[in-house]
Amino acid sequence: MKEISRWKNFGGDLVVFEHDAKTTQSVMTFAVFIPPQAKEKPVPVLWYLSGLTCTWANVMEKSGIQAYAAKHGVIVVAPDTSPRGENIPDNEQYDLGQGAGFYLSATEQPWAEHYQMDTYITGELQQLIINNFPVDDEKQGVLGHSMGGHGAITLFLKHAKLYKSCSAFSPILSPSDVPWGQKAFQAYLGSNKDTWQAYDATQLVKSHQSEQEILIDQGSEDQFLSTQLPKEDFLAAANEHDQAVMYRLQAGYDHSYYFVASFMEEHIAWHVRQLKES
Template identity: 60%
Template structure:
């Protein structure tokens, strides 16, 4: 691992790192905000959306001020494997920048696209070997495709990620065009395999003890076709999952929306991970 950039921010440090990933079989980049103090700190994993990388939340969300206030460390992985030799597509919603936090089983994607394993195993080990995080106090959150990732990784690993939240998540990818395209390419046409990466299906099988927080902008152009939070609300009600969905008039899918409520999300996690 090598550090490629580092900046002082709100008394803490924002740093960017590169390493050769054995899981994704290519170089990977991630960022860490370490708050002021000695630690060990609770750790929040922020998963970005389509076309994004570590840079979007670290540069646009204003998370550093809130992370410093509540004394939490934030890790932002990339959204997919990247580089020469890594399978890609001309469209923004498949290939590089669109890993969907799953393990692809179909060629040519299966060689590199293993983002769930990368985040939950390889990057876990790397982060806790090099940064003052507390592995017993971890939460996960994200935006859009990353909100999908946060919900599914939490539901599959509730003992690792004790708290969870999401901005504008893709909650039912098996039922929307983004998911049809990505899951069909990465996983094939067996929809039973899709269900293992669909939060609305997973929560019916394995509701968690966490209080899930979702914020959604009502002016989001993707709301009705791609996001459909009502499907997750129905699944959670059926499963007895604690869920709060807050709908905000006038807000869209952008980081202006995310920055407006980032403080609420970091507070949500900090309170859940206290002690």
């Protein structure tokens, strides 16, 4: 693990690292915000998963998350959204390849060798964080935006022992049924749609539930709302299978980080309450 950048921030430290990741067979970059409280004792950790085209920088530069993490005394980990590099498969379109890992483990070529993002985040990077930072690994939450909201909810449902809280901004809730998800799943997982269900929140919630409520914020003026981010099937499945969800449609907001920043403080406070109760 090599430190490549560090900034003093809200009394804590924002640090960017890179490391040779066995899971993705590539050099991976991630950021960690360490609040001042972590100097005294282990603190809870929140994993933030970003959306299409993003890196660790989007949330740290645009959302204000460090201020709220410092206030509540939580570490924030922001992984990259995919493997990257000259020898890593890519696509010229923004919604496939580098920057668009979809938080899954690819089985199809040329992606399978490197695009193992869910295993990387819940396994290799998880251990790296536990071994090197003052985290209370019994109090972990996950949140994300758009593609990262999809990742947050699916990882939360599949890893209930690991993550004790979950929230999402503008998540892709039914990726098997919308263009973003269909394109990625076809490329990474192949044409057998049965294999897609392991990465589809609407399908997962039918068999994997958590005792903790999930918070979802969506902007009413999101330009992707009707085409990429329909909510109805997920909310119906969650209700039918007793998964509590607080869904809030925020009037006038779009898909941007202006929206994310507007409600980030509430999301961090939500996680802190959930983690205290867990």
